Amino acid sequence: MKKNTLPSSRTNPGKTFYEKVYELVRRIPAGKVTTYGIIAEELSIRSAARMVGWALNHADLETVPAHRVVNRNGELTGKGHFPTPDTMRRMLETEGVSFRPDGSVNLERHLFRFTRSL
DNA sequence: GACATGACGGCAC
DNA sequence: AGTGCCGCCATGT
Numbered sequence: 001m002k003k004n005t006l007p008s009s010r011t012n013p014g015k016t017f018y019e020k021v022y023e024l025v026r027r028i029p030a031g032k033v034t035t036y037g038i039i040a041e042e043l044s045i046r047s048a049a050r051m052v053g054w055a056l057n058h059a060d061l062e063t064v065p066a067h068r069v070v071n072r073n074g075e076l077t078g079k080g081h082f083p084t085p086d087t088m089r090r091m092l093e094t095e096g097v098s099f100r101p102d103g104s105v106n107l108e109r110h111l112f113r114f115t116r117s118l
Numbered sequence: 119g120a121c122a123t124g125a126c127g128g129c130a131c
Numbered sequence: 132a133g134t135g136c137c138g139c140c141a142t143g144t
Contacts, residue, residue, distance in 0.1 A: 050126045
């Protein structure tokens with residue numbers, strides 16, 4: 001049997017690291033974005049935000065809205081992993097996300113925070 | 119098994 | 132305020 005080559009993640013005993021990331025990303029509503037750091041924090045690995053990006057790199061863009069994840073500056077650092085360099089931005093704009101003159105996402109307006117206490 | 123790399127973040131300078 | 136280095140977790144060579 002093909003063992004799941006997915007990371008066992010000592011920080012995530014049950015589900016795999018990927019699943020956790022994808023699940024969170026799927027919670028991001030259209031028109032909103034979140035950062036790698038925030039997701040990492042939700043996963044209790046704040047200092048390893050890079051892992052989030054790494055997980056998204058293995059994500060299925062068809063089922064995971066990876067375009068809604070930007071870095072802390074609101075920059076579309078993952079655009080290079082989409083079909084074309086402007087795919088990410090176009091998708092966000094389509095969802096109503098506004099950008100700043102420098103091309104970064106206006107986090108003040110679109111930053112989504114995972115509300116745990118509802 | 120060691121070393122380098124990665125869709126990052128925080129802190130020091 | 133901008134630049135640089137280190138940390139952190141998993142993977143590939």
